[in-house]
Amino acid sequence: MKLISATPSPYARKVRIALAEKGIPFELVTEVPWNADTQTPRYNPLEKLPILILDDGTSLYESHYLMEWLDRKYPTPSLTPGDDDTVMAAKRLEVLGDGVCDALVLLFFERLRPAEHRSEAWMARQRRKMDGGVREMARLVGDREFVVGASFGLGDIAVGCTMCILDLRFPEFRWRDEYPNLARYVDRLSERPSFRATVPVVQTIAASAI
Numbered sequence: 029m030k031l032i033s034a035t036p037s038p039y040a041r042k043v044r045i046a047l048a049e050k051g052i053p054f055e056l057v058t059e060v061p062w063n064a065d066t067q068t069p070r071y072n073p074l075e076k077l078p079i080l081i082l083d084d085g086t087s088l089y090e091s092h093y094l095m096e097w098l099d100r101k102y103p104t105p106s107l108t109p110g111d112d113d114t115v116m117a118a119k120r121l122e123v124l125g126d127g128v129c130d131a132l133v134l135l136f137f138e139r140l141r142p143a144e145h146r147s148e149a150w151m152a153r154q155r156r157k158m159d160g161g162v163r164e165m166a167r168l169v170g171d172r173e174f175v176v177g178a179s180f181g182l183g184d185i186a187v188g189c190t191m192c193i194l195d196l197r198f199p200e201f202r203w204r205d206e207y208p209n210l211a212r213y214v215d216r217l218s219e220r221p222s223f224r225a226t227v228p229v230v231q232t233i234a235a236s237a238i
Contacts, residue, residue, distance in 0.1 A: 030055045032071065032079040035229040036196060038129045038189040039091040040078035045185050046095055048222035050102045054080075062233050092122065095182060107182045118176045118183035121168065125186035128161035129193060136197055158194070158201065165190070166207035173216070180220070188217040196228050 031047065031054050033040035047054050061068045061077050071079045071087040080088045080097075088094055099107050108115045135154040138146055165187050169175050176183040191214045194201055204211040217223055 029083055030057050030081040032057045032059050032077055034059055034061055034077050035231050037077055038193040041189045041226050042091050042185050043078045043094045044226045045222040046098050052102055060231050110177050114177050118181055121183035122186040124161050124165050125190035128158050128190050131157035132197060162203050166210040169210050169213050171209055184217055188214055193228055
């Protein structure tokens with residue numbers, strides 16, 4: 029199988045980490061989905077990454093769906109072990125993480141607009157979403173080794189990928205100072221081989237795509 033990914037994408041990184049944790053071999057194809065030469069529309073009508081292309085040519089997309097698909101098709105090791113309450117607690121963290129990342133993307137592109145065309149109210153709204161989501165994730169993580177249950181799983185991937193992209197894209201968002209327990213937790217996660225192998229890297233977006 030192939031995974032079409034963008035190097036800074038926290039959504040694609042979640043899937044890359046899941047594939048690594050499960051030991052599933054795959055070919056990594058790196059894209060800049062905003063550029064005119066992207067192949068993304070060929071495989072996803074929504075033109076978003078990540079995209080998983082199976083050996084029979086079937087394309088699967090959207091990170092929530094891909095994470096669940098992988099856990100059902102390759103259940104060992106499970107990323108959502110435990111009873112229904114535990115599974116839903118992990119998915120709640122996934123929702124929070126993706127919500128923060130969605131706001132981050134909206135704020136990032138708004139900042140690329142000429143200053144006279146930016147909406148300060150819009151940017152403030154996205155920043156409030158980021159602040160609120162991080163605050164809630166920090167509360168849920170607390171002093172735990174793993175955010176849900178007694179083993180690494182979906183919730184840890186969601187929180188770790190979210191906080192690492194904030195470090196990359198918004199270093200001025202000094203969440204580590206405000207939430208030191210969360211910072212220690214993310215630093216522990218970052219030592220896992222799957223995290224070390226997928227550190228987000230900025231890509232250059234063609235000027236014509238902005």
